[in-house]
Amino acid sequence: MNLVKLTIDNKPVVVENGTTILEAAKSIGVRIPSLCYMKMDDMNFENKPGGCRVCVVEVEGRRNLAPACKTECTEGMVVNTHTVRVINARRTVVELILSDHPAECLTCAKSGECELQDLAQNLGIREIHYTGEQSHYKGDQSPAIIREMDKCIMCRRCETACNEVQTVGVLSAVNRGFESVVAPAFEMDLDHSVCTYCGQCVAVCPTGALTERDYTWKVIEALVDPTKTVVVQTAPAVRAALGESFGMEPGSLVTAKMVSALRKLGFDYVFDTDFAADLTIMEEGTELLDRLNRHLNGDQEVKLPILTSCCPGWVKFFEHQFPEMMDVPSTAKSPQQMFGAIAKSYFAKKLDKKREDLVVVSVMPCLAKKYECTREEFSVNGDPDVNVSITTRELAQLIRNANLDFASLPDDDFDQPMGESTGASVIFGTTGGVIEAAVRTAYELHTGKILEKVDFKELRGMEGSRKATVDFDGLKLNIGIAHGLGNARKLLEEVKAGKSEFHAIEIMACPGGCIGGGGQPYHHGNVDILKKRQRAIYEEDKGKPIRKSHENPFIQELYKEFLGKPMSDLSHELLHTHYFDRKKKAEVE
Amino acid sequence: MAKVKIPENKVQELKDLCASYNNEPGELINVLHGAQGMFGYLPAEVQEIVADQMNVSVAHVYGVVTFYSFFSMLPKGKHPISICMGTACYVRGAEKVLDEFKRHLEVKVGETTPDGKFSLSCLRCVGACGLAPVVTIGERVYGRVSPEDVKGILGEY
Numbered sequence: 001m002n003l004v005k006l007t008i009d010n011k012p013v014v015v016e017n018g019t020t021i022l023e024a025a026k027s028i029g030v031r032i033p034s035l036c037y038m039k040m041d042d043m044n045f046e047n048k049p050g051g052c053r054v055c056v057v058e059v060e061g062r063r064n065l066a067p068a069c070k071t072e073c074t075e076g077m078v079v080n081t082h083t084v085r086v087i088n089a090r091r092t093v094v095e096l097i098l099s100d101h102p103a104e105c106l107t108c109a110k111s112g113e114c115e116l117q118d119l120a121q122n123l124g125i126r127e128i129h130y131t132g133e134q135s136h137y138k139g140d141q142s143p144a145i146i147r148e149m150d151k152c153i154m155c156r157r158c159e160t161a162c163n164e165v166q167t168v169g170v171l172s173a174v175n176r177g178f179e180s181v182v183a184p185a186f187e188m189d190l191d192h193s194v195c196t197y198c199g200q201c202v203a204v205c206p207t208g209a210l211t212e213r214d215y216t217w218k219v220i221e222a223l224v225d226p227t228k229t230v231v232v233q234t235a236p237a238v239r240a241a242l243g244e245s246f247g248m249e250p251g252s253l254v255t256a257k258m259v260s261a262l263r264k265l266g267f268d269y270v271f272d273t274d275f276a277a278d279l280t281i282m283e284e285g286t287e288l289l290d291r292l293n294r295h296l297n298g299d300q301e302v303k304l305p306i307l308t309s310c311c312p313g314w315v316k317f318f319e320h321q322f323p324e325m326m327d328v329p330s331t332a333k334s335p336q337q338m339f340g341a342i343a344k345s346y347f348a349k350k351l352d353k354k355r356e357d358l359v360v361v362s363v364m365p366c367l368a369k370k371y372e373c374t375r376e377e378f379s380v381n382g383d384p385d386v387n388v389s390i391t392t393r394e395l396a397q398l399i400r401n402a403n404l405d406f407a408s409l410p411d412d413d414f415d416q417p418m419g420e421s422t423g424a425s426v427i428f429g430t431t432g433g434v435i436e437a438a439v440r441t442a443y444e445l446h447t448g449k450i451l452e453k454v455d456f457k458e459l460r461g462m463e464g465s466r467k468a469t470v471d472f473d474g475l476k477l478n479i480g481i482a483h484g485l486g487n488a489r490k491l492l493e494e495v496k497a498g499k500s501e502f503h504a505i506e507i508m509a510c511p512g513g514c515i516g517g518g519g520q521p522y523h524h525g526n527v528d529i530l531k532k533r534q535r536a537i538y539e540e541d542k543g544k545p546i547r548k549s550h551e552n553p554f555i556q557e558l559y560k561e562f563l564g565k566p567m568s569d570l571s572h573e574l575l576h577t578h579y580f581d582r583k584k585k586a587e588v589e
Numbered sequence: 590m591a592k593v594k595i596p597e598n599k600v601q602e603l604k605d606l607c608a609s610y611n612n613e614p615g616e617l618i619n620v621l622h623g624a625q626g627m628f629g630y631l632p633a634e635v636q637e638i639v640a641d642q643m644n645v646s647v648a649h650v651y652g653v654v655t656f657y658s659f660f661s662m663l664p665k666g667k668h669p670i671s672i673c674m675g676t677a678c679y680v681r682g683a684e685k686v687l688d689e690f691k692r693h694l695e696v697k698v699g700e701t702t703p704d705g706k707f708s709l710s711c712l713r714c715v716g717a718c719g720l721a722p723v724v725t726i727g728e729r730v731y732g733r734v735s736p737e738d739v740k741g742i743l744g745e746y
Contacts, residue, residue: 169646174655185640185647186633193648584637584647 006077020048021068021079022055032057032081033090033119035097036155037069038204038525042462043484043511045204045525047160052153053093054119057081065089091123099130101207102150109146110208113522116153117207137181142190144197144213144370149181152209158182158201165511166485168317170195194320194584198313198485198509199367199518204525212367212519216398218388222359223266229351230359232267233339233418234258236274237365237429237514238392240536244521244529245396246406251532253540256411261399262363263412269347272414273362274421276339277428277437279558280310281549283575284332285442286566288504292446292477303328305480305495305502308434310334312372313509315579317485322492323581331576335428336362336369337378339418340385341574346562347418355383362389365429365517368509377577391519417554423454423547426540431483431513432459432466433537435506439470439479440548447473454547460538462512462531465491467502480505483513593632600638602627607642614645617653621660629665666701666708668746670694671725675714678722682735686722687711689736693743706746 002017008025015024025032036052038045048069056065060078065086068079080086098120105111137149154173159182162171170184170193184193202210222230243252262270287306294302307329309315315334318325333341339362344355351358362369366389372378373386390398399406414420424440427433436459443451458468459479464487470477480502482488488507494500510516515533516523523529546552563571595603606623610616620639625631631654640647654660672678672687687698690709694702701708717723720732724742731742 163646163649170648172646172648172652174648174652176656176658183648185636185651 004073004075004077006073006075006079008079009081015073017072019073021057021059021066021071021073021077024073025068025079025081030081032068033122034069035115035119035153035206036157038155038157038160040511040525040527042464042527043165043516044464044486045160045165045511047155047157047204049156052097052155054090056086056089056093058083058086087123091125094119094123094125095128096130097153098125098128099132100134101153102134104151104208108151108208109211109214110151110205114208115206115524133178135178135181137183138187140189141213142195142197142371143374144367145190145195145199145202146211146213147190148209148211149183150209151207152182153207154180154182155206156182157204157206158210161200161204164486166196166198166200166509167489168194168196168198168485171201194582196313196316196320196485196509197368197371197518198317200510202367202518203510203516203520203522212391212393213370214394214397215370215388215390216394216401219361219390219394219398220401222361222388225359227357228359229268229353229357230266230361231269231271231343231347231418232262232361232363233271233273233276233336233343234262234363235336235365235369235429235514236277236426236433236537236540237517237520237533238363238395239540240429240515240533241365241520242392242396243406245393246399248407249532250529251536253536254406255540256413257406257409258395259414260409260412261395261404261406264404264409265398265402267361269415269418270412271339271343271418272421272425273335273339273364274425274428275418275552275554276335276342277310277425277434278422278549278552278555279338279342279575280332280335280428280434281424281437281441282555282559282566283338283571284308284310284330285438285445285549287330287332288438289442289446290567292503296475305478305500305505306330307495307504308438308506309577310428310434311368311507311509311514312336312366313368314485314488314507316368316371316582317488317509318492319579319582320584321489322496323579323583325492325496326579326581328495329579331578333378333575333577334369334372335425336364336372336386336389337577338575340373340378342558343418344380344383344385345574346558355380359387360385362386363392363395364389365392365514365520366510367391367518369519392517393519393521396521417557420552420554421544422549422552423541423544424549425552426544427537429514430460430534430537431508432461432481432506433513434508435459435479435481435504437549438504438506439477441550443470443472444548444550446475449473451548462527462534464511477504478502482506483508483516484511485509593634595628595632595634595638599627603635603638604642607639612643614643617643617645617650618657621650621654625660630661630663632662632664661699661710663699663708664701664705667706668726669708669710671710671712671715673713673715673717673721673723673725674711675718675721677718678714681721683722685736686724686734686739689739690724690743693739707743 050070424437
């Protein structure tokens with residue numbers, strides 16, 4: 001390993017050869033402001049086009065200022081990060097960016113979270129000396145994502161997320177010069193493109209150019225409608241991140257306060273998507289065992305590995321990119337949709353109400369869920385199983401709207417029956433969690449033995465794709481895990497080529513799983529936040545008295561009273577789905 | 590954008606073109622160059638086939654097509670007219686020549702006449718500065734063109 005010695009702001013520093021000035025400065029606590037730059041090692045995310053020039057520094061003996069994100073340290077280099085020349089250059093750069101940026105901060109959805117706004121404030125910019133034409137682009141409103149490209153600063157982070165990390169390939173810089181903009185092919189709207197709505201572009205956008213479609217007002221309308229019974233479900237990853245929106249430490253578990261807030265907001269029933277996650281395990285786990293047993297009995301037709309189907313971003317991804325493999329993923333609906341289907345049948349019946357009288361709201365860490373609940377197959381006579389899906393961020397907005405002091409809310413518990421959940425369902429919120437939950441149940445169903453050790457550490461972690469072998473009492477089950485669609489693609493190519501060694505693969509579209517979803521409080525590139533959320537999720541699992549899905553008493557009751565058994569006819573009707581070939585094909589004459 | 594249907598044999602020709610560059614993503618510009626030679630322009634459908642063959646996203650192909658002024662998504666006329674706007678031609682009155690073409694053809698730069706006969710575009714230097722201002726129509730080169738010549742030149746077609 002070659003080391004180089006240099007000085008940054010009079011502080012000596014020794015770094016590995018190839019380290020950039022920005023990274024070297026960070027290692028000794030010198031903060032150099034940046035804008036387009038973003039790097040998340042564990043997520044395979046690196047965006048440093050060197051385009052914005054905000055991170056320029058003065059290097060002695062060098063005529064021009066150097067972009068710290070792109071310039072590698074050399075032996076004996078003397079770097080000054082805050083000279084008058086540097087500060088003036090930064091101010092000029094930011095003023096120039098602002099001169100072509102709508103001054104809509106007061107009403108912008110990103111206000112308070114905007115990195116450009118922060119930068120302008122930190123540099124003390126009070127006046128923009130450059131006036132001229134401003135660029136205007138076509139707006140785009142999909143069911144999940146809003147693109148307001150007038151606010152784009154061409155940092156290209158969304159492109160890196162979409163193309164490098166997710167390999168979805170919707171976004172590219174198009175046109176040239178003043179007209180250049182990041183857009184889908186032919187500048188089509190997102191809902192005509194192969195976008196999966198994973199929302200990773202939104203998660204990394206520094207400004208308000210990419211934001212979620214805000215449905216908070218739809219929720220308020222439902223809450224004030226006296227003819228409606230409003231039921232809310234909250235996804236596992238929400239409780240591990242919501243606190244961040246109220247200044248709490250990342251990784252704070254706020255389940256009890258979240259329930260309290262939802263009740264104060266006026267929801268009639270505060271339920272938990274975790275309940276439906278337990279239900280998902282019953283169906284998906286049974287399907288796994290069914291396929292496995294058929295395979296072991298010599299059935300050549302059966303498709304293995306089975307792929308999880310909880311993630312709507314992932315579902316849309318394979319519908320576009322791997323339609324020839326549509327019979328490989330599990331047919332189980334996602335927990336959000338299972339919840340909606342059961343709420344509007346079983347629970348509506350319990351209340352003696354019609355399904356149309358119920359409004360089901362979901363709080364999700366996810367943007368793809370907004371799209372998922374609009375899919376036609378998840379409606380009955382035009383009435384969707386889930387009416388509105390809002391993000392963790394939108395829930396925080398609703399809580400602020402209602403002037404609730406979140407930190408001081410009393411603790412509260414979910415309602416029954418659809419609020420009861422096990423530790424197995426909580427871990428659905430992180431990569432590795434769904435398959436661990438499935439293993440806990442499938443092991444007992446398959447072997448008929450009690451599983452003493454429920455923690456499968458070998459399935460946990462943050463590496464993009466992982467594998468482990470779990471011993472089902474002599475039967476060795478090979479399990480694959482991928483998070484981030486780029487990692488999923490690699491495993492899928494193997495399956496397609498018939499080279500996959502796995503019996504089951506868990507796939508989540510977002511890096512980290514749902515804890516890193518596009519609807520979570522912004523992490524601004526700090527991967528530690530995701531790791532803390534992950535720890536919180538496993539903490540919640542550990543604290544649960546029941547940690548296997550099939551032991552959830554209300555799930556047992558649901559099957560006894562209503563569904564019969566997993567994969568029964570009624571289960572198939574309500575809890576399973578089918579997929580569509582969405583591959584784009586050029587028309588040929 | 591009007592849907593274009595590409596004849597089956599042309600699709601094969603296009604795929605062969607991509608294959609001749611080993612479907613190597615780094616050869617995208619060369620492939621697009623060849624494809625524009627084949628079709629006269631690069632409609633969305635052509636870009637989709639190229640993207641599929643070369644294993645890059647359609648958005649990426651579109652990004653390249655829109656970046657380079659050489660590439661066009663509009664069909665060219667039967668006789669594509671290019672007026673050189675390089676320094677030498679410009680100082681010798683290329684702009685006046687261009688205005689005259691615009692006036693006669695009633696189209697803007699980048700457009701094609703409604704009958705599909707002529708399309709009008711500008712380029713930067715054809716390397717014949719001694720003949721400035723230069724106009725090319727198809728493969729033919731016209732030198733020392735003055736606005737008064739325009740009507741006569743168009744009359745040749």
